[in-house]
Structure formats: structure tokens, C-alpha cells
Amino acid sequence: MPSFAGRTAVVTGGTRGIGRAIVEGLLEKGAQVIATGRAPNADVPKNALYESADCENPEAVEAFCRLLERIEPDVLINCAGINKNAPYAEIEMANFSRIQQVNVTAPFRFSQAVLAGMRKKKWGRIVSVSSIFGKISMAGRASYSASKFGLDGLMTALAAEVASEGILVNCIAPGFTQTDLTRAMLGEAGMADLAARVPMRRLAQPMEIATFAIWLAGPENTYISGQNIAIDGGYTRV
Numbered sequence: 001m002p003s004f005a006g007r008t009a010v011v012t013g014g015t016r017g018i019g020r021a022i023v024e025g026l027l028e029k030g031a032q033v034i035a036t037g038r039a040p041n042a043d044v045p046k047n048a049l050y051e052s053a054d055c056e057n058p059e060a061v062e063a064f065c066r067l068l069e070r071i072e073p074d075v076l077i078n079c080a081g082i083n084k085n086a087p088y089a090e091i092e093m094a095n096f097s098r099i100q101q102v103n104v105t106a107p108f109r110f111s112q113a114v115l116a117g118m119r120k121k122k123w124g125r126i127v128s129v130s131s132i133f134g135k136i137s138m139a140g141r142a143s144y145s146a147s148k149f150g151l152d153g154l155m156t157a158l159a160a161e162v163a164s165e166g167i168l169v170n171c172i173a174p175g176f177t178q179t180d181l182t183r184a185m186l187g188e189a190g191m192a193d194l195a196a197r198v199p200m201r202r203l204a205q206p207m208e209i210a211t212f213a214i215w216l217a218g219p220e221n222t223y224i225s226g227q228n229i230a231i232d233g234g235y236t237r238v
Helices: 017-028 058-071 093-121 142-165 180-197 206-216
Strands: 008-011 032-037 049-052 075-078 124-129 167-174 228-231
Touching: 008 017, 008 058, 017 032, 017 075, 017 206, 049 058, 058 093, 075 093, 093 124, 093 142, 093 167, 124 142, 124 206, 142 167, 142 228, 167 206, 206 228
Parallel strands: 008 032, 008 075, 032 049, 075 124, 124 167, 167 228
Antiparallel strands: none
């Protein structure tokens, strides 16, 4: 029997990149999957359901929380996220707040919304997609690192509260990954430069990140909680 048979999983930011790969992997393992994105309609993998959830809009976040409370998913994967690099002294307050809203406040509220259903079943998995910049940082990443370090703190505290109830909560911290967003931000030359700094001398493929996120979210994970695990080809350890 597929390991996710009979389970419902929600993946925010599930229309592209790592999120889409997670949706595809969960479907292969038998889950009923609901993917979200900002647009009213979106292309998602066959057999996935789609719900609009604009994480920048607090009212849309609350509306999606009400949906989560009704459907009581077994698995929540918080993958939606945004970034805008800027020197510290030049960060605009509007952009800083926008990044915190999407990367911290939305997953905070979504995680709250699924707890009652998970507690009722005495089983649940929450995996939030952080970043290596939630473990280390560099110039120009203050807004993004603030959000990803904050997300890790939220999930660690939540894990401490609910692990005894059968609900395991973790973060993953992807390194540089070969997605359309990475390509748009850096270009081919920039991606090649990053790859040269990674001990494995290449960027990750989205499914390499997704595979571990899915494992953490599944029944095979019985004892890992409260962690923020880097999937980065060794980048943060050398």
C-alpha cells in the first residue's frame, strides 16, 4: 500500500519549483494533495487539487485557515516563500514586512489552523521549507534571513509543544536549487558561480529537496522533530 494512502496533504507554493516537486512526490505515494498558489487558477500536477491562497494578503490567509480547519489535513508543508535582496541600510519597510508576512506569518497561521485536526487524530506532520539562509547568512539577505531564522524558531517551539501528541514538526533548509526562480534571479553565469562553491559542484534538483521533505512528512518518520535540516550538498558545513 502506498505510504500516504488515505492521507490528505496541503502544500503551499505548490505550483512550481520545490513545491511542485513535493506535490508530484506525494501524489506518487498515494496522498490526496491540495496545492496552493497566488493566482485564482493554476496548472498543477494531474490529480492534485488547487486552492488559491495569496500569502501576502492577510485576509486571504485567514480564509485559507478556515478551509484548513474544515478539511483537517494530515500533512502540511509550508513551501510558499519570497525574497528580495537589498543592502541593510536600503531595505524598504514595505518589502521587509511583505517578506515576513509570506515567510513567517502565513506559515504560522496555517500551522495553527491544522493543529486541532491533527490533535484529534493523534497524528500529523508539519514540514516548513526554510533555507540555508535560515542557518547562515550573507550581505544583502537581512530580510530573508530574518524570516527564515524566525520560521525555524516558530517550528522548533511548536515541535516542543505537540510531539507528545503524535505531531512531528520540522524545517528543511534547501541550498542552491535549480529552479526557474533561481535562474531568473541569477542567470546561467550566476548559477554556475554558485555551483562552483558547493562541495558537490552542482545545484540541487527540486526533487532532491522534495524527497526528504516527503520522508519527514510521512509515516516512516517516527522520531525526528524540532529540526532544521540542511539539504545543501555540504555548503553550510565547509
